[in-house]
Amino acid sequence: MNHQESSVKHYRSSRQRKRLLELLCSTEIHPTASWLYDHLKKEFPNLSLGTIYRNLSILIDQGLVQKISASSSFDRFEAKTTPHHHLICTKCGKIIDFEEKVFPAINEEIRRSTDFDIEGYRIDFFGICRECQKKQYKSY
Amino acid sequence: MNHQESSVKHYRSSRQRKRLLELLCSTEIHPTASWLYDHLKKEFPNLSLGTIYRNLSILIDQGLVQKISASSSFDRFEAKTTPHHHLICTKCGKIIDFEEKVFPAINEEIRRSTDFDIEGYRIDFFGICRECQKKQYKSY
DNA sequence: TTCCTTAATAATAATCATTCCGATTACGAA
DNA sequence: TTCGTAATCGGAATGATTATTATTAAGGAA
Structure with missing residues (x-):
């Protein structure tokens, strides 16, 4: 969304979000939020599903990830290339x-x-x- | 979906579905299920939201309506022309x-x-x- | 027309992806 | 290192859609 670039929002970094992006970049299967949760849960035993959703929306806001809504009942995500x-x-x-x-x-x-x-x-x-x-x- | 045409399913007619299709054909706004419900509720005071969803899926199966999933949290529908x-x-x-x-x-x-x-x-x-x-x- | 079978409806509960909230944790500027 | 606050966790809330069950009404046969 170009019209948001003028008000640049700064996000504090986090290990969870860093690994989330790496995971998204390393796969081609267009994961769902719960797939991402299941995979990162091994690495962060206390991981919350809310954290997945919040970080996905941050990454989307940063233009690094995009959401795909493809007529299923749940969203899929992919790293933007x-x-x-x-x-x-x-x-x-x-x-x-x-x-x-x-x-x-x-x-x-x-x-x-x-x-x-x-x-x-x-x-x-x-x-x-x-x-x-x-x-x-x-x-x- | 062409691969379903071989097993033709017969649907009994209903006034609710008839009016639902007419309503969909008469508008260009790509209504949501709840918009359709609100409008037909005036005509059928006992109308149930489940009836909207069931009839939409029947009309889709008949190829008369299609569902549009456009990244919102809810689906939209339109008569197929x-x-x-x-x-x-x-x-x-x-x-x-x-x-x-x-x-x-x-x-x-x-x-x-x-x-x-x-x-x-x-x-x-x-x-x-x-x-x-x-x-x-x-x-x- | 009347009866009978069964699909369609209405009302409501259940599902489930996503969002929100309050308490706790940890990033990072000073 | 300290401090302010963003990020996290856990769980509850939301809301669109689907499933369930008793009731109603198509529509074919007599």
Whole structure:
């Protein structure tokens, strides 16, 4: 959110948040809050789920992490790297990054024809992943 | 979801569901479940919120309605018409349909480079709507 | 029309991801 | 090292959605 950069908020550092970010950077599975909690719990036995959520929102505010809401009942998170889109399996809910190319024509098109101040876009592709395709055949 | 068409489920008709669909077709605001509840409650004083949710899922199953999950804490719904995308205001959460053109290049590109069985895609544009742009200036 | 089977409804409880709160801990400036 | 306060922990609160159960009403058959 560009319009918040003017009021830069300073956050005190914490080991929990440092490790949370490292964990997010080290995986590609787009974890849920509870997955992150389970993994860091081993390292911080007193860890609280509230700490996960609060730090995720701090990291999002810092632009280091982004939230993905993909029609499931719970949010997923990922460390922000390069812009990319998502392949979402409508069977099992799995989300896969789709780096591939950015489509520049979309940006031009959209800016021309709306009075929104567009910050970006995300393409979610819906379909059935390889594993679920196999399962479909088996179920007959 | 194409893979469900083979087992066609028959639903008994109901006045509540009939009116729910009519209401969804008559508006462009992408209502929440509780908005739909509040409106139909006038017509059906005994209406239950569970009835809204159950009928929404039936209408979705019938392909007449689709659910939009746009990073808010609650779902929004719309009657399915032609394929289109969404402009989502990151300030106020408003969602606006963006008919405009379909981008055929995306389909070709994606089908070539993944083993997903792609059913479709949706582009969510994030930005700040005209009204919220005005409010921003005022806050200084 | 009347009856009968069963899906749809209403009311309410349960679920569960997320947020909030009060007491305690620990970062980091002086 | 001290001190002010942000970060943490634990648990309770919130709120959207789902499940449960008794009641109502589609809609097909007689």
